[in-house]
Amino acid sequence: GENVEQHPSTLSVQEGDSAVIKCTYSDSASNYFPWYKQELGKRPQLIIDIRSNVGEKKDQRIAVTLNKTAKHFSLHITETQPEDSAVYFCAASMTGNTGNQFYFGTGTSLTVIP
Amino acid sequence: DAGVTQSPTHLIKTRGQQVTLRCSPKSGHDTVSWYQQALGQGPQFIFQYYEEEERQRGNFPDRFSGHQFPNYSSELNVNALLLGDSALYLCASSLGGSNQPQHFGDGTRLSIL
Numbered sequence: 153g154e155n156v157e158q159h160p161s162t163l164s165v166q167e168g169d170s171a172v173i174k175c176t177y178s179d180s181a182s183n184y185f186p187w188y189k190q191e192l193g194k195r196p197q198l199i200i201d202i203r204s205n206v207g208e209k210k211d212q213r214i215a216v217t218l219n220k221t222a223k224h225f226s227l228h229i230t231e232t233q234p235e236d237s238a239v240y241f242c243a244a245s246m247t248g249n250t251g252n253q254f255y256f257g258t259g260t261s262l263t264v265i266p
Numbered sequence: 267d268a269g270v271t272q273s274p275t276h277l278i279k280t281r282g283q284q285v286t287l288r289c290s291p292k293s294g295h296d297t298v299s300w301y302q303q304a305l306g307q308g309p310q311f312i313f314q315y316y317e318e319e320e321r322q323r324g325n326f327p328d329r330f331s332g333h334q335f336p337n338y339s340s341e342l343n344v345n346a347l348l349l350g351d352s353a354l355y356l357c358a359s360s361l362g363g364s365n366q367p368q369h370f371g372d373g374t375r376l377s378i379l
Contacts, residue, residue, distance in 0.1 A: 153325075158308075186367060186368070194372065195270075195356070195370040195371060195372045195373060196309065196370045198368070201367060203365070241309070243308075246365075252314070252322065252365055253311050253314070253322045253324060254299070254311055256301075256308030256309045256310070257308055258307060258308050259306075259307070
Protein backbone atom coordinates (compact mmCIF):
# COMPACT_ATOMS: atom_id res chain seq x y z
CA GLY A 153 0.00 0.00 0.00
CA GLU A 154 0.87 3.69 -0.04
CA ASN A 155 3.46 5.06 2.41
CA VAL A 156 3.57 8.78 3.20
CA GLU A 157 6.55 10.25 5.00
CA GLN A 158 6.53 13.77 6.41
CA HIS A 159 9.40 16.02 7.51
CA PRO A 160 10.27 17.71 9.75
CA SER A 161 8.36 16.44 12.76
CA THR A 162 8.80 19.78 14.54
CA LEU A 163 9.46 23.23 13.11
CA SER A 164 9.95 26.57 14.85
CA VAL A 165 10.03 29.84 12.93
CA GLN A 166 10.02 33.50 13.79
CA GLU A 167 6.85 35.40 13.06
CA GLY A 168 6.96 36.74 9.52
CA ASP A 169 9.32 34.05 8.26
CA SER A 170 8.34 31.25 5.89
CA ALA A 171 7.73 27.62 6.83
CA VAL A 172 8.10 24.63 4.53
CA ILE A 173 6.88 21.10 5.24
CA LYS A 174 7.72 18.23 2.91
CA CYS A 175 6.06 14.90 2.22
CA THR A 176 6.98 11.97 0.03
CA TYR A 177 4.74 9.19 -1.18
CA SER A 178 5.49 5.77 -2.59
CA ASP A 179 2.65 4.88 -4.95
CA SER A 180 2.75 6.66 -8.29
CA ALA A 181 -0.99 6.02 -8.67
CA SER A 182 -1.75 8.55 -5.91
CA ASN A 183 -3.37 11.58 -7.48
CA TYR A 184 -4.89 13.71 -4.73
CA PHE A 185 -2.90 15.40 -1.96
CA PRO A 186 -4.67 17.38 0.78
CA TRP A 187 -3.10 19.23 3.70
CA TYR A 188 -4.78 19.50 7.08
CA LYS A 189 -4.17 21.79 10.06
CA GLN A 190 -5.01 20.44 13.50
CA GLU A 191 -4.96 22.68 16.53
CA LEU A 192 -4.70 21.10 19.96
CA GLY A 193 -7.89 19.26 20.83
CA LYS A 194 -9.62 20.23 17.60
CA ARG A 195 -10.59 18.55 14.36
CA PRO A 196 -8.24 18.42 11.37
CA GLN A 197 -9.19 21.21 8.97
CA LEU A 198 -8.51 21.11 5.25
CA ILE A 199 -6.36 24.09 4.34
CA ILE A 200 -5.35 23.34 0.76
CA ASP A 201 -5.26 20.44 -1.65
CA ILE A 202 -3.72 19.63 -5.01
CA ARG A 203 -4.43 17.10 -7.72
CA SER A 204 -1.85 15.34 -9.82
CA ASN A 205 -2.67 17.30 -12.97
CA VAL A 206 -1.44 20.51 -11.32
CA GLY A 207 2.10 21.38 -10.23
CA GLU A 208 1.34 24.23 -7.86
CA LYS A 209 -1.61 25.80 -6.10
CA LYS A 210 -1.74 28.93 -3.99
CA ASP A 211 -4.27 30.38 -1.58
CA GLN A 212 -3.19 33.66 0.00
CA ARG A 213 -0.24 32.85 2.29
CA ILE A 214 -0.40 29.11 1.68
CA ALA A 215 0.91 27.23 -1.34
CA VAL A 216 1.43 23.61 -2.22
CA THR A 217 3.80 22.22 -4.85
CA LEU A 218 3.78 18.74 -6.33
CA ASN A 219 6.58 16.89 -8.10
CA LYS A 220 5.10 13.71 -9.55
CA THR A 221 8.38 12.47 -10.91
CA ALA A 222 10.08 12.62 -7.54
CA LYS A 223 6.87 11.70 -5.73
CA HIS A 224 6.98 14.52 -3.25
CA PHE A 225 4.83 17.50 -2.37
CA SER A 226 5.38 20.44 -0.07
CA LEU A 227 3.41 22.98 1.93
CA HIS A 228 4.69 26.55 1.98
CA ILE A 229 3.42 29.12 4.47
CA THR A 230 4.67 32.66 3.99
CA GLU A 231 4.54 35.58 6.44
CA THR A 232 3.82 33.21 9.31
CA GLN A 233 1.66 34.38 12.20
CA PRO A 234 1.29 32.98 15.75
CA GLU A 235 -2.13 31.61 14.82
CA ASP A 236 -0.42 29.37 12.24
CA SER A 237 0.95 27.35 15.19
CA ALA A 238 -0.58 23.87 14.96
CA VAL A 239 0.13 20.35 13.75
CA TYR A 240 0.03 19.99 9.97
CA PHE A 241 -0.68 16.70 8.22
CA CYS A 242 -0.18 15.79 4.59
CA ALA A 243 -2.12 12.98 2.96
CA ALA A 244 -2.20 11.07 -0.29
CA SER A 245 -5.06 9.31 -2.00
CA MET A 246 -5.73 7.54 -5.27
CA THR A 247 -8.90 7.21 -7.26
CA GLY A 248 -10.36 3.74 -7.34
CA ASN A 249 -13.46 2.16 -8.71
CA THR A 250 -14.45 1.24 -5.19
CA GLY A 251 -13.72 4.39 -3.26
CA ASN A 252 -10.49 5.84 -2.02
CA GLN A 253 -8.27 5.46 0.99
CA PHE A 254 -6.36 8.40 2.45
CA TYR A 255 -2.87 7.84 3.81
CA PHE A 256 -1.66 10.46 6.27
CA GLY A 257 1.82 11.52 7.23
CA THR A 258 2.90 11.57 10.86
CA GLY A 259 2.47 15.33 11.23
CA THR A 260 4.61 18.43 11.69
CA SER A 261 4.24 20.51 14.82
CA LEU A 262 4.75 24.13 13.74
CA THR A 263 5.48 26.80 16.32
CA VAL A 264 5.53 30.44 15.25
CA ILE A 265 7.48 32.54 17.74
CA PRO A 266 6.14 36.10 18.13
CA ASP B 267 -24.85 24.53 7.22
CA ALA B 268 -24.18 21.77 9.74
CA GLY B 269 -20.72 20.29 9.66
CA VAL B 270 -19.74 16.76 10.61
CA THR B 271 -21.01 15.86 14.07
CA GLN B 272 -19.87 12.95 16.21
CA SER B 273 -21.14 11.46 19.44
CA PRO B 274 -20.23 10.94 22.15
CA THR B 275 -17.30 13.32 22.62
CA HIS B 276 -15.66 11.19 25.29
CA LEU B 277 -16.09 7.58 26.34
CA ILE B 278 -14.46 5.35 28.92
CA LYS B 279 -14.67 1.59 28.58
CA THR B 280 -12.92 -1.44 30.03
CA ARG B 281 -11.10 -4.20 28.20
CA GLY B 282 -13.38 -6.71 26.51
CA GLN B 283 -16.33 -4.37 26.24
CA GLN B 284 -17.96 -3.21 23.04
CA VAL B 285 -18.48 0.37 21.87
CA THR B 286 -20.54 2.18 19.23
CA LEU B 287 -19.57 5.60 17.93
CA ARG B 288 -21.82 7.73 15.78
CA CYS B 289 -21.32 10.22 12.98
CA SER B 290 -23.58 12.53 11.01
CA PRO B 291 -22.00 13.80 7.79
CA LYS B 292 -21.86 17.37 6.60
CA SER B 293 -25.07 18.41 4.87
CA GLY B 294 -25.03 17.23 1.28
CA HIS B 295 -22.30 14.64 1.80
CA ASP B 296 -22.97 10.97 1.15
CA THR B 297 -19.64 9.30 1.94
CA VAL B 298 -18.30 8.64 5.42
CA SER B 299 -14.80 7.56 6.38
CA TRP B 300 -13.56 6.58 9.82
CA TYR B 301 -10.07 7.12 11.19
CA GLN B 302 -8.19 6.20 14.35
CA GLN B 303 -5.73 8.82 15.60
CA ALA B 304 -3.34 7.78 18.34
CA LEU B 305 -1.68 10.51 20.39
CA GLY B 306 1.04 12.26 18.37
CA GLN B 307 0.24 10.33 15.19
CA GLY B 308 -1.56 10.98 11.95
CA PRO B 309 -5.05 9.58 11.35
CA GLN B 310 -5.11 5.92 10.30
CA PHE B 311 -7.83 4.91 7.85
CA ILE B 312 -10.27 2.31 9.18
CA PHE B 313 -12.93 2.12 6.45
CA GLN B 314 -15.17 4.10 4.13
CA TYR B 315 -18.91 3.81 3.54
CA TYR B 316 -20.86 4.84 0.49
CA GLU B 317 -24.41 3.88 -0.46
CA GLU B 318 -24.64 1.90 2.78
CA GLU B 319 -21.77 -0.36 1.81
CA GLU B 320 -18.18 -0.62 3.00
CA ARG B 321 -16.15 0.09 -0.10
CA GLN B 322 -12.62 0.50 1.26
CA ARG B 323 -10.96 -0.89 4.37
CA GLY B 324 -7.65 -0.17 6.02
CA ASN B 325 -5.47 -2.54 7.98
CA PHE B 326 -7.74 -3.04 10.98
CA PRO B 327 -9.03 -6.34 12.42
CA ASP B 328 -12.62 -7.39 11.97
CA ARG B 329 -13.31 -6.35 15.58
CA PHE B 330 -13.86 -3.00 13.86
CA SER B 331 -17.10 -2.90 11.93
CA GLY B 332 -19.41 -0.23 10.69
CA HIS B 333 -22.68 0.68 9.17
CA GLN B 334 -24.15 3.46 7.08
CA PHE B 335 -27.81 4.35 7.20
CA PRO B 336 -30.07 5.60 4.38
CA ASN B 337 -29.68 9.17 5.71
CA TYR B 338 -25.89 8.77 5.24
CA SER B 339 -25.11 8.78 8.96
CA SER B 340 -22.75 6.10 10.14
CA GLU B 341 -21.72 4.03 13.12
CA LEU B 342 -18.38 2.53 14.07
CA ASN B 343 -18.50 -0.56 16.29
CA VAL B 344 -15.52 -2.00 18.09
CA ASN B 345 -15.80 -5.35 19.87
CA ALA B 346 -13.55 -6.97 22.48
CA LEU B 347 -11.84 -3.70 23.29
CA LEU B 348 -8.10 -3.71 23.94
CA LEU B 349 -5.98 -1.16 25.76
CA GLY B 350 -4.43 -0.30 22.40
CA ASP B 351 -7.79 0.83 21.07
CA SER B 352 -7.52 3.98 23.18
CA ALA B 353 -7.42 6.83 20.66
CA LEU B 354 -9.32 9.67 19.06
CA TYR B 355 -11.78 8.30 16.50
CA LEU B 356 -12.46 10.72 13.70
CA CYS B 357 -15.24 10.66 11.16
CA ALA B 358 -14.83 12.46 7.85
CA SER B 359 -17.46 13.04 5.21
CA SER B 360 -17.20 13.85 1.53
CA LEU B 361 -19.39 14.05 -1.53
CA GLY B 362 -19.73 11.20 -3.96
CA GLY B 363 -16.83 9.89 -5.93
CA SER B 364 -13.23 9.41 -5.11
CA ASN B 365 -10.75 12.07 -4.13
CA GLN B 366 -13.18 14.66 -2.95
CA PRO B 367 -12.18 16.88 0.00
CA GLN B 368 -12.91 15.24 3.32
CA HIS B 369 -14.29 17.24 6.21
CA PHE B 370 -13.65 15.98 9.72
CA GLY B 371 -15.73 15.95 12.86
CA ASP B 372 -14.36 16.77 16.31
CA GLY B 373 -13.90 13.09 17.08
CA THR B 374 -14.69 10.77 19.96
CA ARG B 375 -12.00 10.31 22.56
CA LEU B 376 -12.10 6.64 23.60
CA SER B 377 -10.21 5.56 26.70
CA ILE B 378 -9.86 1.89 27.60
CA LEU B 379 -9.10 1.02 31.23
